[in-house]
Amino acid sequence: MSQLLQQLVLGLLLGGVYVSVALGFSLVWGILNIVNLAHGAFVIIGAYITWVLFSRLGVDPFLSLPVDALVLFALGYGLQRGLINRVIRAPLLFTFLLTFGINLVIVSLLLLIFSPDFRSVTPRYSGSGLSLGSVTIPYIGLARLGIAMLLALVLWFVLNRTRIGAGIQAVGADRDAAQLVGIDLRHVYALTFAIGAAFAGVAGGLIGLQQSITPTAGDPFTLQSFAVVILGGLGRVSATIAGGLLFGLIQVLGLNAPGLGAGYSNAIAFAVLVVVLAFRPQGLLGRLA
Amino acid sequence: MDMKGKLRVTLVASAMLATACGGAATTPSPSIGSTLVIGSAISLTGSQAKEGNLAKQGYDLWYDWIQAQGGITVNGVKHPVSLIYEDDQSKPDLSATLLEKLITAEHAQFILGPYGSAATATDAVIAEKDGIPMVEANGAAQAIFSKGYKYTFGVLSPANKYLTGVIDMAATLSPKPTTVAMLSANDNFSVEVAKAVVDYAPSKGMQVVFNKTYPAAAPDVSGLLSQVKPLNPDIILNSGHLAEAIAINKAAKDLNINAKIFAYSVGPSTPDFVDALGKDANFVYDGSQWTPQVKYSPQFYLSVNQYVLAYKTKYNATAAPDYHVAESTAACLALQKAMENAKSLDPAKVRDALASLDVMTFFGEIKFDSRGINVFKPMVVEQIQGGVHYTVFPPDVANGQPQYPTPAWSQR
Numbered sequence: 001m002s003q004l005l006q007q008l009v010l011g012l013l014l015g016g017v018y019v020s021v022a023l024g025f026s027l028v029w030g031i032l033n034i035v036n037l038a039h040g041a042f043v044i045i046g047a048y049i050t051w052v053l054f055s056r057l058g059v060d061p062f063l064s065l066p067v068d069a070l071v072l073f074a075l076g077y078g079l080q081r082g083l084i085n086r087v088i089r090a091p092l093l094f095t096f097l098l099t100f101g102i103n104l105v106i107v108s109l110l111l112l113i114f115s116p117d118f119r120s121v122t123p124r125y126s127g128s129g130l131s132l133g134s135v136t137i138p139y140i141g142l143a144r145l146g147i148a149m150l151l152a153l154v155l156w157f158v159l160n161r162t163r164i165g166a167g168i169q170a171v172g173a174d175r176d177a178a179q180l181v182g183i184d185l186r187h188v189y190a191l192t193f194a195i196g197a198a199f200a201g202v203a204g205g206l207i208g209l210q211q212s213i214t215p216t217a218g219d220p221f222t223l224q225s226f227a228v229v230i231l232g233g234l235g236r237v238s239a240t241i242a243g244g245l246l247f248g249l250i251q252v253l254g255l256n257a258p259g260l261g262a263g264y265s266n267a268i269a270f271a272v273l274v275v276v277l278a279f280r281p282q283g284l285l286g287r288l289a
Numbered sequence: 290m291d292m293k294g295k296l297r298v299t300l301v302a303s304a305m306l307a308t309a310c311g312g313a314a315t316t317p318s319p320s321i322g323s324t325l326v327i328g329s330a331i332s333l334t335g336s337q338a339k340e341g342n343l344a345k346q347g348y349d350l351w352y353d354w355i356q357a358q359g360g361i362t363v364n365g366v367k368h369p370v371s372l373i374y375e376d377d378q379s380k381p382d383l384s385a386t387l388l389e390k391l392i393t394a395e396h397a398q399f400i401l402g403p404y405g406s407a408a409t410a411t412d413a414v415i416a417e418k419d420g421i422p423m424v425e426a427n428g429a430a431q432a433i434f435s436k437g438y439k440y441t442f443g444v445l446s447p448a449n450k451y452l453t454g455v456i457d458m459a460a461t462l463s464p465k466p467t468t469v470a471m472l473s474a475n476d477n478f479s480v481e482v483a484k485a486v487v488d489y490a491p492s493k494g495m496q497v498v499f500n501k502t503y504p505a506a507a508p509d510v511s512g513l514l515s516q517v518k519p520l521n522p523d524i525i526l527n528s529g530h531l532a533e534a535i536a537i538n539k540a541a542k543d544l545n546i547n548a549k550i551f552a553y554s555v556g557p558s559t560p561d562f563v564d565a566l567g568k569d570a571n572f573v574y575d576g577s578q579w580t581p582q583v584k585y586s587p588q589f590y591l592s593v594n595q596y597v598l599a600y601k602t603k604y605n606a607t608a609a610p611d612y613h614v615a616e617s618t619a620a621c622l623a624l625q626k627a628m629e630n631a632k633s634l635d636p637a638k639v640r641d642a643l644a645s646l647d648v649m650t651f652f653g654e655i656k657f658d659s660r661g662i663n664v665f666k667p668m669v670v671e672q673i674q675g676g677v678h679y680t681v682f683p684p685d686v687a688n689g690q691p692q693y694p695t696p697a698w699s700q701r
Binding site for chain 2: 127266
């Protein structure tokens with residue numbers, strides 16, 4: 001029983017990582033209709049910034065998160081305005097190809113700058129945790145989950161309670177109508193992409209605390225973000241939260257499924273995905289387009 | 290392409306130099322023969338770029354040395370070497386394709402192996418088909434050698450030896466550990482490592498209380514470790530890769546799991562492991578193909594100390610080379626010695642010379658069994674103590690004592 005409880009806790013904590021990674025991905029996909037294949041690379045850039053600040057200047061990894069966000073915001077804005085905007089109205093395949101290419105370029109640049117060495121952010125308090133009976137809750141995991149929820153709240157607030165958020169939603173609903181009422185499309189596009197990238201950067205900063213950072217470590221996050229959005233549904237912050245937490249739970253429980261080797265964990269996770277796609281294609285909390 | 294260009298320039302320069310020296314010498318020196326082309330499709334980018342580049346460093350160290358000698362002497366003729374790389378991007382299928390290209394388009398006469406068991410297995414098919422000898426140093430799965438291939442030789446100890454040394458060492462310690470938990474990635478190399486331990490541990494009076502696989506490069510291993518915790522095993526073993534070894538060590542601390550021995554098949558021997566974990570890396574054991582402390586008396590090439598020095602000089606490194614570098618250099622040595630012994634560059638004759646090779650190098654003995662595996666070289670056990678690697682087993686090559694048992698996380 002306590003074993004199950006421990007795994008539920010770990011699953012939720014892992015889900016926190018997925019939520020933070022998928023928020024930006026979901027936003028960009030939902031509003032701009034871009035499946036950003038460079039999303040995982042953005043995450044890893046954030047991780048490297050945190051690592052550099054931590055290892056060179058001794059900055060606490062949690063304090064470097066705003067820096068991650070700012071740098072990635074600027075990078076995202078520039079990339080969208082200068083590059084991706086040129087194919088924004090082209091068929092989906094074009095943006096696919098373009099973001100795929102951007103991903104390759106970023107990974108190769110990271111390889112040149114940082115070499116393929118494994119980097120890791122291990123602050124002093126790493127490894128301490130809260131013990132509740134036989135259940136252990138690692139502090140860092142808890143903080144990560146908390147920050148993921150905070151990010152989700154910020155995104156929800158920006159989208160629903162601010163003028164710029166209204167503009168973003170309007171563009172997502174009908175770009176031509178949005179332009180007619182005087183919204184600067186190019187600015188809103190770039191801004192949306194920049195916010196998505198900034199969120200990826202923060203997620204990266206959090207991820208460096210858990211796993212090793214290498215130039216290629218970002219690729220799985222793009223896939224996982226995709227899975228989270230499919231699972232939860234597109235176009236709502238709450239859907240990303242549900243999808244992320246659920247995906248974390250499925251992964252951890254799948255790893256420990258009785259009677260099956262843990263090697264089946266990915267198979268179980270993606271089998272659930274197929275079932276969701278078949279019976280509820282809009283995702284658990286998604287809206288039908 | 291750039292690299293190849295550079296190699297060719299070096300090659301021409303060194304050939305000219307050799308000719309000049311040859312002309313000046315009074316004693317008859319070997320004449321200069323045709324350039325020998327050696328190819329390798331290795332992971333320079335992609336998920337195994339780290340390990341692939343280490344292997345390349347090992348190849349390049351030998352290349353520099355052999356070029357300084359003027360080439361490989363085969364039957365009285367010195368053949369300069371051209372070493373050509375292709376980047377397989379850490380994709381085993383691509384490795385085979387590129388190897389084919391190296392053989393057909395670049396006319397590679399001999400092959401040095403790629404990085405990893407999976408790529409080695411696909412490359413072995415090509416080597417066999419084309420009858421080109423391949424000496425590999427980075428594929429330890431015995432599955433590669435179970436297909437009856439005649440042209441593939443591995444200089445490293447096979448996968449089943451990786452962690453059994455840790456069990457042997459554990460059996461000599463007091464209080465003797467009695468329970469083992471095994472966590473293994475689900476690739477063929479890691480599974481072989483794990484299976485060997487599970488088969489071997491009972492013969493040393495140890496009981497395997499947990500044995501599970503996880504998907505390679507698993508995002509999170511803490512769920513799996515949380516299952517291990519209530520079993521409270523004396524020994525926690527991982528057969529996997531660097532990233533997972535780091536993740537498991539972190540998760541063990543997160544969950545406050547205290548074993549007497551933590552040992553990982555791959556990872557702790559690289560400097561990255563200590564960099565990543567800081568003092569949490571202390572007390573961790575690993576099975577290693579080679580350490581800079583081993584005591585072997587080589588018949589040719591460099592001594593262990595000279596090798597470490599050569600590495601530090603060339604790569605401007607403060608740390609000694611890890612075993613990926615050393616085993617890769619050893620593959621070059623085996624190939625070189627086989628050509629010298631064969632007194633021919635004929636692929637079939639060099640293959641036969643490889644099959645009957647028995648030579649002592651800085652890396653240890655290189656001798657192949659009928660399958661092409663070097664079962665004659667022992668694995669050693671290392672432990673990280675105060676951030677430094679010490680060889681702790683077997684005692685005759687060790688330069689330190691095991692620090693045992695590992696203190697609890699709360700008492701470090």
